[in-house]
Amino acid sequence: xxxxxxxxxxxxxxxxxxxxxxxxxxxxxxxxxxxxxxxxxxxxxxxxxxxxxxxxxxxxxxxxxxxxxxxxxxxxxxxxxxxxxxxxxxxxxxxxxxxxxxxxxxxxxxxxxxxxxxxxxxxxxxxxxxxxxxxxxxxxxxxxxxxxxxxxxxxxxxxxxxxxxxxxxxxxxxxxxxxxxxxxxxxxxxxxxxxxxxxxxxxxxxxxxxxxxxxxxxxxxxxxxxxxxxxxxxxxxxxxxxxxxxxxxxxxxxxxxxxxxxxxxxxxxxxxxxxxxxxxxxxxxxxxxxxxxxxxxxxxxxxxxxxxxxxxxxxxxxxxxxxxxxxxxxxxxxxxxxxxxxxxxxxxxxxxxxxxxxxxxxxxxxxxxxxxxxxxxxxxxxxxxxxxxxxxxxxxxxxxxxxxxxxxxxxxxxxxxxxxxxxxxxxxxxxxxxxxxxxxxxxxxxxxxxxxxxxxxxxxxxxxxx
Amino acid sequence: xxxxxxxxxxxxxxxxxxxxxxxxxxxxxxxxxxxxxxxxxxxxxxxxxxxxxxxxxxxxxxxxxxxxxxxxxxxxxxxxxxxxxxxxxxxxxxxxxxxxxxxxxxxxxxxxxxxxxxxxxxxxxxxxxxxxxxxxxxxxxxxxxxxxxxxxxxxxxxxxxxxxxxxxxxxxxxxxxxxxxxxxxxxxxxxxxxx
Numbered sequence: 001x002x003x004x005x006x007x008x009x010x011x012x013x014x015x016x017x018x019x020x021x022x023x024x025x026x027x028x029x030x031x032x033x034x035x036x037x038x039x040x041x042x043x044x045x046x047x048x049x050x051x052x053x054x055x056x057x058x059x060x061x062x063x064x065x066x067x068x069x070x071x072x073x074x075x076x077x078x079x080x081x082x083x084x085x086x087x088x089x090x091x092x093x094x095x096x097x098x099x100x101x102x103x104x105x106x107x108x109x110x111x112x113x114x115x116x117x118x119x120x121x122x123x124x125x126x127x128x129x130x131x132x133x134x135x136x137x138x139x140x141x142x143x144x145x146x147x148x149x150x151x152x153x154x155x156x157x158x159x160x161x162x163x164x165x166x167x168x169x170x171x172x173x174x175x176x177x178x179x180x181x182x183x184x185x186x187x188x189x190x191x192x193x194x195x196x197x198x199x200x201x202x203x204x205x206x207x208x209x210x211x212x213x214x215x216x217x218x219x220x221x222x223x224x225x226x227x228x229x230x231x232x233x234x235x236x237x238x239x240x241x242x243x244x245x246x247x248x249x250x251x252x253x254x255x256x257x258x259x260x261x262x263x264x265x266x267x268x269x270x271x272x273x274x275x276x277x278x279x280x281x282x283x284x285x286x287x288x289x290x291x292x293x294x295x296x297x298x299x300x301x302x303x304x305x306x307x308x309x310x311x312x313x314x315x316x317x318x319x320x321x322x323x324x325x326x327x328x329x330x331x332x333x334x335x336x337x338x339x340x341x342x343x344x345x346x347x348x349x350x351x352x353x354x355x356x357x358x359x360x361x362x363x364x365x366x367x368x369x370x371x372x373x374x375x376x377x378x379x380x381x382x383x384x385x386x387x388x389x390x391x392x393x394x395x396x397x398x399x400x401x402x403x404x405x406x407x408x409x410x411x412x413x414x415x416x417x418x419x420x421x422x423x424x425x426x427x428x429x430x431x432x433x434x435x436x437x438x439x440x441x442x443x444x445x446x447x448x449x450x451x452x453x454x455x456x457x458x459x460x461x462x463x464x465x466x
Numbered sequence: 467x468x469x470x471x472x473x474x475x476x477x478x479x480x481x482x483x484x485x486x487x488x489x490x491x492x493x494x495x496x497x498x499x500x501x502x503x504x505x506x507x508x509x510x511x512x513x514x515x516x517x518x519x520x521x522x523x524x525x526x527x528x529x530x531x532x533x534x535x536x537x538x539x540x541x542x543x544x545x546x547x548x549x550x551x552x553x554x555x556x557x558x559x560x561x562x563x564x565x566x567x568x569x570x571x572x573x574x575x576x577x578x579x580x581x582x583x584x585x586x587x588x589x590x591x592x593x594x595x596x597x598x599x600x601x602x603x604x605x606x607x608x609x610x611x612x613x614x615x616x617x618x619x620x621x622x623x624x625x626x627x628x629x630x631x632x633x634x635x636x637x638x639x640x641x642x643x644x645x646x647x648x649x650x651x652x653x654x655x656x657x658x659x660x661x
Contacts, residue, residue, distance in 0.1 A: 016652040017645060023627045026645050028652055038549065040499035045639075066497055084497030091499050135548040135572060151550035151576035153639075161642050163649050167625060169571075199484055200542040200568055233545060235571050299484050299545075318483050318540065413493040420516075432488040432546060434511045 003274035005171050006240050007206045010146040010271065014129045016163055024165040030128040032058055032158045033114045034101070036092040037065040037413075038133030042155035043095040053099040055162045060123060061096050061103040062114045063089055066414050069376050069403035073415075074106060081415045099159075112379020112405040115139040115347040119223065120381055122252025126241035126268040131158060136347045136429065137236075138229040142222035143249075144241035144271050146206070149230065169235045170280035172205035176213040178288035183463035185357065186221035187349055187427065187446035189213070189285075190228040191293035191303045197283055199301040202234030205281060208273065209239050213287040219248040220353040227348045228429050231300040240272035292462060294334050295431045295444040297322040302431075306449060306461050309333050325433055326441050327421070334459050340422035342373045342454040343436070344447050346410040349427035350378030354447040355386050359394045361451035361465050367399040368457025374401045374416065376408040398455070412437040425453045467581050469635030472606050473562050475535035478525055479599035480509075483540030487573060490544070490552040504551055505558030525599070526559070535562040536603055538595040542566070544573025544584075553577045563605050565612070567592045578628040579638065585612060585622045607633055 004012075011027070019025035032055075034042075039061070046053065053059055066085035072078040080086035089106060096103035104111040110121065115136055118124045126144035131137060133155040140147035150164065157164055174193060180186075194201075207229050209222075217225065222239050229237025246265060249255045256264040291305035302322060304310065312330030313319040323329060328337075344350075344358050355377065367373045375395050377383040383405055386392045395402050409416040410428035412435065418424040420439025427450050428435075431442040445453070448462035455465065495507040513524050520527040537556065543566040544552060553576050556564070563583035574584040585605055587595070594614065595601065604613040605622075607629060613619040631638055 013656070016648050021626060022630075023641075024625070026642065026648065028649065028656075037496050041501055041550075044500070065493075082497065088497050088499060133548060133550075135546065149548035149572055151548055151553075151572060151579065153550060153576065153579040157639055157642055160639060161646060161649060162653075163642060163645065165627070165638055165642055199545060200570070203542070203568065203571055230546075230572075233542065233570060299486070301484075317481075321482070411488075411493040413496055430486070430488065430546060432486045434492050435488050438492070438494075438511055438516070 003277040005273045005277045005279065006144060006208055006238055006271055007146060007171050008277070010127055010129065011168060013127065019168055024167045027129060027164050027166045029131050029158050029162055029164060030058060031060070031118070031123060031130045033118055033130065033132035033137070034059060034061045034155065035065055035114050035132070035134065036063045036088045038152050039095065039155055040088065040091050041152045042133070042159055043099065045156040046099070046159055051160050053101055053159045056100040056102070058162060059101045060118060061092060061101050062111055062117055063092055063106060064113045065407045065411065067106060067406045068415055069406050069408045071404055074404045085414060109380050112381065113347045113350060113407055115227070116350060116378035116382065119143065119219070120252070120379055122249050122255030125249065125255065125264070126245060127271050131164065135230045136227055138234070139223050139227040139347055141226040141229065141236050141238040142219060143245055144238060144268070146236055146238065148236040170205045172202055172207045172234065173279040173282035174207050174209050174285065175282060176209065176211040176285045176287050178213055178286050180213060180287050180290065183448060183466055184290050184292055185446040185448060186217055186224040188290055188293040189287065190225045191295070191300065191444065192290045193285060194228065194232045194300050195293070195303040196285065197232050199231060199299050200233040202229065202232035205234050207232065207234045207237040208279070209237060210273070214239055215242065218353060219244060220351040223351065224348055228300065231429060241268050292446060292449050294449065294459065296326065296328055296334060298325055298431060298433050300429070300431060300444060304334060306334055306459070335461060337459045338423060339371055339425050339453050339457055339459060341418050341424040342371060342450050343409040343424055343426040343428060344374070344450050345376030345378065345408055346428040347378065347407070348429040349447050350376060350382070352382050352385055354427065355382070355391050357447040358451040359391045361448060361462060362398040362400065362455065363394050365398055365455045367454050371454055371457050372401065373399065373454040374403065374409055376403045377405045379405045409436055411435060412440070418442070425450050425459065467635050467637050470581055470583065470607055470632045472604065472608070473535055473583065474602070474604045476533070476600045476602050477536045477538045477595060478531045478534035479538045479596055480525060481540050481596050484542045484545055485539055486546035487544060487549050487552040488546055491549065491555045496549060496551055501554045503558065504555035505560070508555040508559045530600055533560070535560060536565060536605065537561045537563070538565045540566065540596070541568045543569050545570040548572045548576070550576045550580070553580045553582045557582050565592070565595060578625065578632070581632060583607065587612060587620055587622055591620050
């Protein structure tokens with residue numbers, strides 16, 4: 001057989017029916033993750049057709065987007081502040097019970113952002129097909145799974161059949177070589193990649209992140225990279241599984257054990273792209289040249305090294321509109337700009353290593369006066385780990401606001417928002433207009449840069465505080 | 467779903483590129499559990515003042531936009547979140563086709579599944595359409611052609627199977643359920659272990 005890519009191998013292993021000129025492939029889905037925002041209308045479809053969830057054993061539900069992060073609303077007797085969000089939470093509880101779907105409910109110790117808990121449980125595994133009504137499903141590609149976001153109609157299709165109609169995407173190799181410099185993180189790497197290929201550079205493609213830099217990343221870091229594949233327009237992002245992947249998975253509750261583990265390992269070791277396999281597109285990235293990165297505009301491709309100035313693009317009305325929204329001007333330096341809110345969390349940077357990185361800067365320091373630092377763990381398990389290991393004490397001593405897990409301020413639909421006109425230094429994934437609240441101005445950065453900016457009250461280079 | 471053969475309408479133009487689904491419908495409106503009535507929130511942050519009154523200068527609030535079924539936008543329309551609320555909101559408002567040089571993958575798939583036509587055209591056609599808001603345009607799904615007022619026409623790509631479904635007003639789930647036998651055989655052969 002000719003040399004195949006990781007993507008080709010996973011795709012072909014899940015083709016129930018291959019695609020033809022007239023019809024897309026029928027692709028089998030191993031794992032279907034659902035949450036409260038994009039599932040209600042799909043459950044309604046099932047009800048209207050009198051259909052069951054065909055494979056509840058391959059379906060996992062969490063609640064994350066509209067859930068509050070204030071402890072008294074999650075565990076106390078204070079009602080969820082946003083009424084419609086409370087209704088959505090109740091509806092998922094009812095639907096999960098009615099259709100026999102396993103749900104990590106509001107007070108479950110395993111609840112969290114769906115893209116954080118599935119890997120944490122060991123449910124996300126190499127070689128799987130994984131979908132969710134959420135574009136950041138690309139996160140799971142860090143394990144060598146083919147994982148992509150779908151709409152609610154397709155959520156209904158997977159409920160009813162455990163399969164999807166899909167055209168085979170093209171492949172795109174992102175080759176990253178060299179050593180990331182101190183203070184430069186996986187977040188900076190993916191922001192630099194998006195800056196280079198553009199916010200639609202990956203449209204129609206599945207990215208495979210390859211090369212020595214990627215091999216050296218931890219699983220938390222690989223998840224950060226794959227998470228933002230969608231911000232380059234890609235259908236999915238993947239990284240071949242290796243010993244780091246296997247070490248992460250071994251012993252997790254849903255990972256195979258005993259003889260099954262050995263069999264799984266043997267299978268997973270065959271997934272990496274064969275030497276000589278051909279990609280439809282490729283780009284080469286020199287990791288050693290990457291600086292801490294920061295966005296200055298209203299999409300993740302509008303990004304510069306933190307020490308750089310905002311570019312000027314004379315005569316580009318869209319560019320000017322974005323800068324006007326941000327209250328910036330071409331030629332402005334990024335360093336030293338004022339900060340109102342700092343958000344550390346999300347499916348991009350809400351994992352334990354992200355919190356450890358932030359703590360490294362925050363330890364023994366105080367949040368600058370007038371700055372609100374919100375730190376939201378990606379899951380309740382991460383919250384517990386951060387509390388047990390003393391990270392939470394570091395955060396609280398610094399004056400940070402330490403919360404229950406959830407999507408929180410990444411998308412401002414749960415009560416955590418940034419006020420109009422305010423500057424939010426955020427470890428999340430999207431700096432779109434109004435993403436964190438109407439009129440909010442978002443600047444995407446790594447947890448190190450976020451923490452450094454919180455303590456200085458201005459956009460700061462984390463390397464000066466390390 | 468209603469069959470679609472042809473859409474003939476004046477256009478409404480939002481020239482921005484990279485219009486993301488957070489602009490099409492901001493996240494705070496996603497707490498709904500139905501598909502109904504989302505047209506009111508379409509482009510909410512561009513369309514309304516803080517007190518909720520419509521911004522007179524925004525194109526969708528202008529009298530000439532009334533009745534327009536074709537939205538022409540800059541490149542990479544619909545990027546970002548997978549929220550199907552975006553095509554639901556556009557359709558509820560009365561938009562039946564979106565024309566751009568590039569349309570993001572998930573949004574395009576979601577649109578096809580709801581009867582909103584994603585029409586991808588070349589740079590020159592796009593430039594003309596962006597510069598001539600209100601132009602009377604015809605989009606013919608059968609011939610896959612978009613015809614300008616001058617009578618000149620360009621063809622546009624559209625996935626063959628989705629096109630057949632739209633032309634016949636059938637949804638894809640019926641076809642997919644027709645493959646359940648093959649899905650069961652696949653499961654028996656390859657996918658014995660649950661997740």
